[in-house]
Amino acid sequence: MTGVTTTVASGPRASRGRIDKRQAILDAAFTVFAREGYANACVKEIAAEAKVAKPTVYNHLSDKANLFRNAIEVAADTAQTENLAVIEQLTEPGDDLQAALTDTGLKLLRCYASDRSWALRRLLYAEVTRFPDLLETVRGSGTNRATEALADRFARLTLGGRLHTTDPTQAAEQFIALLTGPAEARSKFGTAQLSEDALRDIATGAVRTFLMAFGRASTEAEGAATR
Amino acid sequence: MTGVTTTVASGPRASRGRIDKRQAILDAAFTVFAREGYANACVKEIAAEAKVAKPTVYNHLSDKANLFRNAIEVAADTAQTENLAVIEQLTEPGDDLQAALTDTGLKLLRCYASDRSWALRRLLYAEVTRFPDLLETVRGSGTNRATEALADRFARLTLGGRLHTTDPTQAAEQFIALLTGPAEARSKFGTAQLSEDALRDIATGAVRTFLMAFGRASTEAEGAATR
Amino acid sequence: MTGVTTTVASGPRASRGRIDKRQAILDAAFTVFAREGYANACVKEIAAEAKVAKPTVYNHLSDKANLFRNAIEVAADTAQTENLAVIEQLTEPGDDLQAALTDTGLKLLRCYASDRSWALRRLLYAEVTRFPDLLETVRGSGTNRATEALADRFARLTLGGRLHTTDPTQAAEQFIALLTGPAEARSKFGTAQLSEDALRDIATGAVRTFLMAFGRASTEAEGAATR
Amino acid sequence: MTGVTTTVASGPRASRGRIDKRQAILDAAFTVFAREGYANACVKEIAAEAKVAKPTVYNHLSDKANLFRNAIEVAADTAQTENLAVIEQLTEPGDDLQAALTDTGLKLLRCYASDRSWALRRLLYAEVTRFPDLLETVRGSGTNRATEALADRFARLTLGGRLHTTDPTQAAEQFIALLTGPAEARSKFGTAQLSEDALRDIATGAVRTFLMAFGRASTEAEGAATR
DNA sequence: CATGAATGAGGTTTCATTCAT
DNA sequence: AATGAATGAAACCTCATTCAT
Numbered sequence: 041m042t043g044v045t046t047t048v049a050s051g052p053r054a055s056r057g058r059i060d061k062r063q064a065i066l067d068a069a070f071t072v073f074a075r076e077g078y079a080n081a082c083v084k085e086i087a088a089e090a091k092v093a094k095p096t097v098y099n100h101l102s103d104k105a106n107l108f109r110n111a112i113e114v115a116a117d118t119a120q121t122e123n124l125a126v127i128e129q130l131t132e133p134g135d136d137l138q139a140a141l142t143d144t145g146l147k148l149l150r151c152y153a154s155d156r157s158w159a160l161r162r163l164l165y166a167e168v169t170r171f172p173d174l175l176e177t178v179r180g181s182g183t184n185r186a187t188e189a190l191a192d193r194f195a196r197l198t199l200g201g202r203l204h205t206t207d208p209t210q211a212a213e214q215f216i217a218l219l220t221g222p223a224e225a226r227s228k229f230g231t232a233q234l235s236e237d238a239l240r241d242i243a244t245g246a247v248r249t250f251l252m253a254f255g256r257a258s259t260e261a262e263g264a265a266t267r
Numbered sequence: 268m269t270g271v272t273t274t275v276a277s278g279p280r281a282s283r284g285r286i287d288k289r290q291a292i293l294d295a296a297f298t299v300f301a302r303e304g305y306a307n308a309c310v311k312e313i314a315a316e317a318k319v320a321k322p323t324v325y326n327h328l329s330d331k332a333n334l335f336r337n338a339i340e341v342a343a344d345t346a347q348t349e350n351l352a353v354i355e356q357l358t359e360p361g362d363d364l365q366a367a368l369t370d371t372g373l374k375l376l377r378c379y380a381s382d383r384s385w386a387l388r389r390l391l392y393a394e395v396t397r398f399p400d401l402l403e404t405v406r407g408s409g410t411n412r413a414t415e416a417l418a419d420r421f422a423r424l425t426l427g428g429r430l431h432t433t434d435p436t437q438a439a440e441q442f443i444a445l446l447t448g449p450a451e452a453r454s455k456f457g458t459a460q461l462s463e464d465a466l467r468d469i470a471t472g473a474v475r476t477f478l479m480a481f482g483r484a485s486t487e488a489e490g491a492a493t494r
Numbered sequence: 495m496t497g498v499t500t501t502v503a504s505g506p507r508a509s510r511g512r513i514d515k516r517q518a519i520l521d522a523a524f525t526v527f528a529r530e531g532y533a534n535a536c537v538k539e540i541a542a543e544a545k546v547a548k549p550t551v552y553n554h555l556s557d558k559a560n561l562f563r564n565a566i567e568v569a570a571d572t573a574q575t576e577n578l579a580v581i582e583q584l585t586e587p588g589d590d591l592q593a594a595l596t597d598t599g600l601k602l603l604r605c606y607a608s609d610r611s612w613a614l615r616r617l618l619y620a621e622v623t624r625f626p627d628l629l630e631t632v633r634g635s636g637t638n639r640a641t642e643a644l645a646d647r648f649a650r651l652t653l654g655g656r657l658h659t660t661d662p663t664q665a666a667e668q669f670i671a672l673l674t675g676p677a678e679a680r681s682k683f684g685t686a687q688l689s690e691d692a693l694r695d696i697a698t699g700a701v702r703t704f705l706m707a708f709g710r711a712s713t714e715a716e717g718a719a720t721r
Numbered sequence: 722m723t724g725v726t727t728t729v730a731s732g733p734r735a736s737r738g739r740i741d742k743r744q745a746i747l748d749a750a751f752t753v754f755a756r757e758g759y760a761n762a763c764v765k766e767i768a769a770e771a772k773v774a775k776p777t778v779y780n781h782l783s784d785k786a787n788l789f790r791n792a793i794e795v796a797a798d799t800a801q802t803e804n805l806a807v808i809e810q811l812t813e814p815g816d817d818l819q820a821a822l823t824d825t826g827l828k829l830l831r832c833y834a835s836d837r838s839w840a841l842r843r844l845l846y847a848e849v850t851r852f853p854d855l856l857e858t859v860r861g862s863g864t865n866r867a868t869e870a871l872a873d874r875f876a877r878l879t880l881g882g883r884l885h886t887t888d889p890t891q892a893a894e895q896f897i898a899l900l901t902g903p904a905e906a907r908s909k910f911g912t913a914q915l916s917e918d919a920l921r922d923i924a925t926g927a928v929r930t931f932l933m934a935f936g937r938a939s940t941e942a943e944g945a946a947t948r
Numbered sequence: 949c950a951t952g953a954a955t956g957a958g959g960t961t962t963c964a965t966t967c968a969t
Numbered sequence: 970a971a972t973g974a975a976t977g978a979a980a981c982c983t984c985a986t987t988c989a990t
């Protein structure tokens with residue numbers, strides 16, 4: 041997680057109320073940016089949403105660009121924290137590995153398919169060329185971080201003989217891909233809400249395929265695959 | 268492919284040169300939109316890129332919004348055509364299924380990881396909330412179309428006993444996810460160029476996992492998976 | 495005189511009406527800048543004065559700064575032309591040199607003490623640090639130009655034996671100083687209108703002193719002066 | 722010298738430190754106004770330059786306008802004092818009048834050509850229309866004051882038979898004009914530094930002309946001049 | 949049909965100024 | 970008395986869009 045206030049303009053003696061207002065502005069900013077996109081969103085609207093005067097926004101966060109960066113950062117950190125908490129649970133998978141993985145998968149999907157997550161993803165995609173540094177920020181603590189955490193679990197499970205992966209990172213990458221790919225496709229880029237059933241369906245399918253591939257020692261098929 | 272000229276202003280007897288100019292404008296539009304994003308792009312710049320006066324743009328495509336829609340549509344159709352052509356090749360996989368799938372996967376990745384494709388994807392993500400109809404347009408002939416075409420191939424291969432899928436559409440969805448997920452992650456949302464080697468690596472990994480899951484009859488693992 | 499349109503943004507095929515509008519904008523700009531000063535003047539007001547929409551101003555002259563520069567330039571050229579025309583008359587001074595010089599001096603003062611001239615001078619003084627290039631523009635064709643023209647006349651008069659100057663340029667500089675210095679002081683930096691009588695008084699005094707110094711061959715006083 | 726604290730807000734028993742702070746603010750104000758011009762200068766910057774918080778500026782000097790007025794006043798008084806001190810020296814010119822006048826002229830030029838003087842002059846010129854009262858303030862104790870002081874000296878010298886002026890005020894006005902006119906022209910409105918040599922050159926030339934005009938009894942040239 | 953010119957609306961940003969501490 | 974924070978107003982500039990030519 042990046043320190044929340046990397047680009048803060050406020051001095052070190054910022055009072056309590058000031059921080060509250062800052063947070064309100066950042067929340068409002070994310071809301072409005074999510075709704076309108078970066079270029080369409082106007083600071084006036086953000087200020088209104090935060091119930092603050094326009095210059096106050098500029099006092100706290102110097103730029104529209106800076107405002108954007110910070111809002112994204114906060115949202116990304118939040119999403120990231122949720123993701124990692126879910127993955128943490130895999131440390132003690134219990135007897136039924138498939139059930140545990142499905143549970144994890146479902147919970148990840150719930151994070152991933154939340155409105156805020158979609159909005160974040162859309163904004164990142166939209167502005168990545170104009171804000172390339174956001175990637176460092178978000179991914180340094182982003183998907184990769186979650187992927188690596190998951191890879192850690194998979195490595196442990198492999199050592200415990202319950203999974204058979206030669207490349208845990210790749211396995212984690214693919215596990216996530218099996219979840220997010222279909223979710224993205226079916227939710228129409230996050231435009232359509234996915235029902236709980238739909239999410240469970242995706243998670244179940246992903247875990248089934250994942251375990252067919254990595255749940256047993258590779259046989260001749262694997263032999264064939266590696267040739 | 269969607270009818271190219273949904274909202275055209277021109278009469279039915281449009282001359283040859285007129286159509287050329289229209290195409291030039293749409294090309295320019297996609298270029299500029301891709302570079303600047305929808306809201307940032309300005310019609311003046313598009314006109315300049317197309318070497319046309321601004322009102323000419325308005326004569327051919329009534330709106331900035333319409334201009335965007337049409338430009339996206341053309342780009343999406345092109346991408347779509349490429350995708351389908353690649354999938355078509357799987358009809359005759361030859362002896363080595365793994366090699367054939369890897370080849371297909373690699374070619375799909377090449378489409379998917381082209382600059383225009385990334386730009387298209389970014390624009391879609393960015394504007395999907397403000398242009399929801401683009402999804403119908405693009406996906407009616409979009410990822411789903413490719414997914415279904417791939418599902419068709421997988422169904423045939425299953426009938427031929429070379430693949431073992433109970434749900435070919437899901438398999439196709441997952442095949443594509445195993446390709447695009449890692450590509451997206453590693454290329455940083457299309458920001459970083461992926462080398463040919465990187466693409467091959469992704470394709471190989473995807474196909475290996477895919478075949479471990481679907482390349483052989485399911486055993487007790489599968490039984491466990493379905494419970 | 496500088497070519498009037500040094501920094502023009504308009505293309506070479508500018509139509510008649512366009513030029514008219516450009517001139518109207520420049521006139522309005524000078525009026526407003528003169529009234530409000532550079533920083534205080536707002537483009538909206540200039541546009542209103544020119545009876546044009548604000549963007550039209552930006553179409554013709556790209557910047558507020560550019561607008562200022564061009565407006566100043568036009569005003570300076572005009573003033574310059576008037577000055578030179580007056581000085582030209584000294585070519586044929588007639589019998590009564592003092593009368594001729596006084597006439598020239600009075601006419602120069604009338605130029606110098608016009609509202610536009612004062613405004614120009616105030617704007618130059620005010621903005622010379624922020625627009626240092628204006629000096630090149632205005633003085634390349636500015637006071638110096640007039641000074642030199644006057645020096646030419648004085649040189650001729652010296653050759654004709656009617657004046658006795660060893661350094662005509664210095665004499666011209668001093669002649670002008672004897673006019674403008676008192677005018678500036680008495681008119682309170684151009685704030686107070688100087689009556690025709692007041693102008694005549696200044697001109698008479700300047701010419702009397704000038705002729706006392708340069709109207710006769712230097713005697714022992716000059717010898718003393720040079721020591 | 723005008724009473725320094727015309728519009729002071731502070732009570733009569735203001736403490737020592739308070740006055741110091743006030744002075745610091747006024748100094749900072751002049752510095753910033755000189756650098757940026759009145760409209761461009763912002764109070765925040767002045768406060769920063771004075772190492773004070775913005776509201777403190779408002780506590781001491783109620784307005785931006787008032788701040789300007791007071792800053793100008795202080796600067797003008799300072800300049801004025803220097804000028805008068807120089808002129809005072811002419812009371813005992815010594816044997817060599819020309820040397821004495823040249824010395825005085827040079828010293829006046831040094832005052833006149835100092836950075837602060839030019840800045841003051843630029844600010845006055847720039848804002849005289851928006852702060853007409855500054856003229857009363859500055860000139861009541863301004864150029865006129867110096868002119869009159871100089872006129873007093875010239876009157877005495879005339880009585881002593883060393884100068885021949887019928888109108889000492891006009892002579893003083895012209896003496897100053899012969900100094901400042903060329904200085905202004907050559908220094909490009911104070912933009913270019915004038916070297917000590919350049920200043921001496923101007924002073925020498927001015928005094929020579931002045932003495933040619935007023936250093937000896939008028940002859941037929943004078944007769945002609947008055948006709 | 950294509951274009952140069954014009955416009956109305958709106959966005960980011962800055963600034964002088966005032967509260968509450 | 971001095972300061973951090975907040976605000977209303979306004980300025981520069983850009984853009985999508987429409988007339989005449």
